[in-house]
Amino acid sequence: MGTEVGSQLSESLIDELRKERASLWRILFEQSRDGIVVLKVDGSVFEANQEFARMLGYSIEEIRQMRVWEWDVHFSKTQILEKLAKIGDPGEQLETRKSRKDGSVIDVELSNSATVFEGKKLIFCICRDITQRKLLEAEIFRYATTDNLTGLFNRRSFDQRLTEEMDLTMRYGSPMALVMYDFDGFKDINDAHGHVQGDKVLEQSARLVRDNVRSTDMVVRWGGEEFMILVPQARLVTAKVLAEKLRQVLEEYVFSARFHVTASFGVTEYVPGESKDTLLKRVDDALYRAKARGRNRVEVLSS
Numbered sequence: 003m004g005t006e007v008g009s010q011l012s013e014s015l016i017d018e019l020r021k022e023r024a025s026l027w028r029i030l031f032e033q034s035r036d037g038i039v040v041l042k043v044d045g046s047v048f049e050a051n052q053e054f055a056r057m058l059g060y061s062i063e064e065i066r067q068m069r070v071w072e073w074d075v076h077f078s079k080t081q082i083l084e085k086l087a088k089i090g091d092p093g094e095q096l097e098t099r100k101s102r103k104d105g106s107v108i109d110v111e112l113s114n115s116a117t118v119f120e121g122k123k124l125i126f127c128i129c130r131d132i133t134q135r136k137l138l139e140a141e142i143f144r145y146a147t148t149d150n151l152t153g154l155f156n157r158r159s160f161d162q163r164l165t166e167e168m169d170l171t172m173r174y175g176s177p178m179a180l181v182m183y184d185f186d187g188f189k190d191i192n193d194a195h196g197h198v199q200g201d202k203v204l205e206q207s208a209r210l211v212r213d214n215v216r217s218t219d220m221v222v223r224w225g226g227e228e229f230m231i232l233v234p235q236a237r238l239v240t241a242k243v244l245a246e247k248l249r250q251v252l253e254e255y256v257f258s259a260r261f262h263v264t265a266s267f268g269v270t271e272y273v274p275g276e277s278k279d280t281l282l283k284r285v286d287d288a289l290y291r292a293k294a295r296g297r298n299r300v301e302v303l304s305s
């Protein structure tokens with residue numbers, strides 16, 4: 003009799019402790035600053051916390067009716083199902099993008115792990131909104147790789163790309179050319195119309211040039227009123243045609259202050275095995291020759 007009462011007591015104590023622990027976990031789950039969603043392997047939602055629902059702009063009830071691919075914009079349904087089937091104990095970390103109820107998209111970092119609960123595999127996803135961090139990273143990247151005034155690539159980006167293109171030329175024999183240009187009498191433009199108008203010419207011409215080259219060509223602000231274009235997959239003849247086209251486009255363009263400007267162009271082609279310095283000196287020499295021979299013209303120098 004005594005032992006029966008004792009065992010009833012200890013059972014209710016265990017039950018009590020279990021409830022206490024369950025409510026503790028529930029509090030942690032609900033108060034977590036990270037979004038937490040527990041998924042079944044078929045992509046449906048087993049449970050989600052308030053923060054997860056808030057992150058996506060839905061109510062908990064709505065989230066419970068959804069499948070992962072309804073909010074994930076980065077992975078397809080097939081990819082998601084494959085991932086859910088594969089995730090094991092050690093879990094995985096990944097970045098993806100989720101669409102919110104209002105149509106906006108957020109960047110998220112996921113930390114996923116799997117467990118078996120009441121005989122079923124469940125996937126725990128801890129979800130952190132990293133949209134602000136991503137925006138900041140993109141801004142830092144833009145700042146480090148482009149020129150503030152024109153939005154064109156800067157010399158650092160050019161140097162990196164040039165190394166890659168030189169490697170490609172060495173390995174596969176694919177040609178590559180450089181076009182360098184510099185405005186004619188830019189000092190006079192500044193003197194006559196003011197520095198602000200001079201800046202506008204640089205800005206507008208950068209847009210104009212970018213609109214007239216291929217997306218694979220790299221337009222770079224070399225410094226001041228000097229620019230460089232890296233033209234991959236191009237021989238001297240092609241690059242010369244491009245330079246001539248740009249020369250005409252610039253000459254004909256009416257800038258916002260209703261005046262015309264011209265530019266001089268130098269063109270050369272990379273010779274496999276030569277150094278960067280040799281290549282850059284040659285394109286600079288070609289440009290110098292265009293200036294010396296009267297400006298508003300294209301000069302070509304081969305090795």
Ligand SMILES: Nc1nc2c(ncn2[C@@H]2O[C@H](COP(=O)(O)OP(=O)(O)OP(=O)(O)O)[C@@H](O)[C@H]2O)c(=O)[nH]1
Nearest residue numbers: 184185186187188189190192197198200201226227
């Ligand atoms: N507005 C403006 N002017 C710039 C900028 N960078 C350089 N310049 C001006 O560009 C002019 C370049 O002068 P020069 O090197 O003598 O060349 P140029 O007058 O174009 O003459 P040529 O190149 O020989 O035809 C200088 O007056 C610089 O101040 C810039 O970012 N904005």
